[in-house]
Amino acid sequence: MASITLKNVPDDLRLKLKAQAAKHGRSLNQEILQCLRAALPDGEKLQARLQALNALHQRQKAEGVWLSEDNLDRWKREGRA
Numbered sequence: 001m002a003s004i005t006l007k008n009v010p011d012d013l014r015l016k017l018k019a020q021a022a023k024h025g026r027s028l029n030q031e032i033l034q035c036l037r038a039a040l041p042d043g044e045k046l047q048a049r050l051q052a053l054n055a056l057h058q059r060q061k062a063e064g065v066w067l068s069e070d071n072l073d074r075w076k077r078e079g080r081a
Contacts, residue, residue: 006032017031017032017035018031
């Protein structure tokens with residue numbers, strides 16, 4: 001496995017990470033790795049989200065109805081959303 005060195009980490013951020021690590025029963029290194037994993041999208045999940053967005057776009061294009069705040073409000077009033 002590779003190693004990464006973080007430089008210029010602000011004291012407040014280091015303290016927050018350290019406290020969070022203690023809360024979760026992890027080392028500081030384990031906590032940072034968990035934060036990085038959570039911040040980066042999983043390849044399969046990202047692909048599924050892109051497919052869903054593409055399907056939504058195609059449906060909106062075909063029906064001529066676009067997702068907007070006004071439409072969402074109207075659909076909620078109509079019990080459709």
